[in-house]
Amino acid sequence: MEQRRGREQARTSHTSIASMATPASVRVPEQSRGDQARGEQVRGDEARGEQPRSEQVRGEHTHSGPTAPRHAVRRHSVRGQILDALRAALVDGQLVPGQVYSAPVLGVRFGVSATPVREAMQQLAIEGAVEVVPNRGFRVSERGPRELAELAEVRALIEVPVMLRLARSVPPARWCALRPLADATVAAAAVGDRAGYAESDRVFHSAVLALCGNEQLVMVADDLHRRSQWPLGNNPVTRRADLLADAAEHTALLDALIAKDLAVVQSLVREHFTGAEG
Structure with missing residues (x-):
C-alpha cells in the first residue's frame, strides 16, 4: 500500500513539473528520427567545444555548405556582363565617340535595369573610356592619333624590355604553351570579330x-592595353586587314621567342606596338 502511494505521488509530481515547463499554449511538434539525430549531433558538437553544425548551415537548403546570397551573386554577375558588353560595344564602334548615352536607355537595350549599367559606366569612367555628364548620362571619350601614339610608346617602354x-630566361616549352592564345587572336581576326580580337x-x-x-606590372600593362583598344573619333573601327596583320605578329613573336632569336623578338615587339592595335 505504501509503495503504491509512493508511485502515484511520483507520477503526480512528474506531471506537475512537465506542465510548468511546457505551457498548454505552446505546442511542441513530435521530433522525427532525423530531428532526433540532428539534436544528438548538436549536443555532441557542443560537448567537444565545436560550433553546432545546425548553426553552421542555418538558412541553407543545400548539401554543399554555406553559399553567398543569390541576389548578390546575380548582381555581381549582371554588372560584370554589362561591363564586358559595353567594352565590346566601344571596340566595335557601336558606342560612338562624342555621343552621350543614358543608363536607362542602355538598360533597355541590354534587357536589364539602369542600375548595373550605371555601375558599369562608372567603372568605364574610372578607366577613362567615358565621361560623366550630369543629369544626362555618359559621353564616350574622343581620342586622337596623338593619344594613341603616346599609349603605344608607354606600352613599348614597359613590355619590350x-x-x-x-626571351633569355623562359624555356621554349613555356612559350609553346601560349600557342593556343596566339591562335585565338588569328581566329578572331579571320572572321573580323573586333571585340573578340580585342579580348584575345x-x-x-x-x-x-x-x-x-x-x-603590378601586368595590371598596369593591362590597363594601357584596354585604353589602346578604344576607337579614334574619326575612325571608330579597325579594318579586318589590320587585325590579321597584328595577329600574324603574335605567331611570329612566339616563333622567335621559342628560337631565342633576340634580334627578331625586339624588332617584332617594337613593330607590334607602333601598329596601334597590338
Missing part, C-alpha cells in the same frame, strides 16, 4: 607578361 628579358589580344599579352612574376 620585359619580353627581351623573358589582351589575354595573350597578359599571359606573356605574367611570366615575369610582377603582378
Whole structure:
C-alpha cells in the first residue's frame, strides 16, 4: 500500500513539473528520427567545444555548405556582363565617340535595369573610356592619333624590355604553351570579330607578361592595353586587314621567342606596338 502511494505521488509530481515547463499554449511538434539525430549531433558538437553544425548551415537548403546570397551573386554577375558588353560595344564602334548615352536607355537595350549599367559606366569612367555628364548620362571619350601614339610608346617602354628579358630566361616549352592564345587572336581576326580580337589580344599579352612574376606590372600593362583598344573619333573601327596583320605578329613573336632569336623578338615587339592595335 505504501509503495503504491509512493508511485502515484511520483507520477503526480512528474506531471506537475512537465506542465510548468511546457505551457498548454505552446505546442511542441513530435521530433522525427532525423530531428532526433540532428539534436544528438548538436549536443555532441557542443560537448567537444565545436560550433553546432545546425548553426553552421542555418538558412541553407543545400548539401554543399554555406553559399553567398543569390541576389548578390546575380548582381555581381549582371554588372560584370554589362561591363564586358559595353567594352565590346566601344571596340566595335557601336558606342560612338562624342555621343552621350543614358543608363536607362542602355538598360533597355541590354534587357536589364539602369542600375548595373550605371555601375558599369562608372567603372568605364574610372578607366577613362567615358565621361560623366550630369543629369544626362555618359559621353564616350574622343581620342586622337596623338593619344594613341603616346599609349603605344608607354606600352613599348614597359613590355619590350620585359619580353627581351623573358626571351633569355623562359624555356621554349613555356612559350609553346601560349600557342593556343596566339591562335585565338588569328581566329578572331579571320572572321573580323573586333571585340573578340580585342579580348584575345589582351589575354595573350597578359599571359606573356605574367611570366615575369610582377603582378603590378601586368595590371598596369593591362590597363594601357584596354585604353589602346578604344576607337579614334574619326575612325571608330579597325579594318579586318589590320587585325590579321597584328595577329600574324603574335605567331611570329612566339616563333622567335621559342628560337631565342633576340634580334627578331625586339624588332617584332617594337613593330607590334607602333601598329596601334597590338
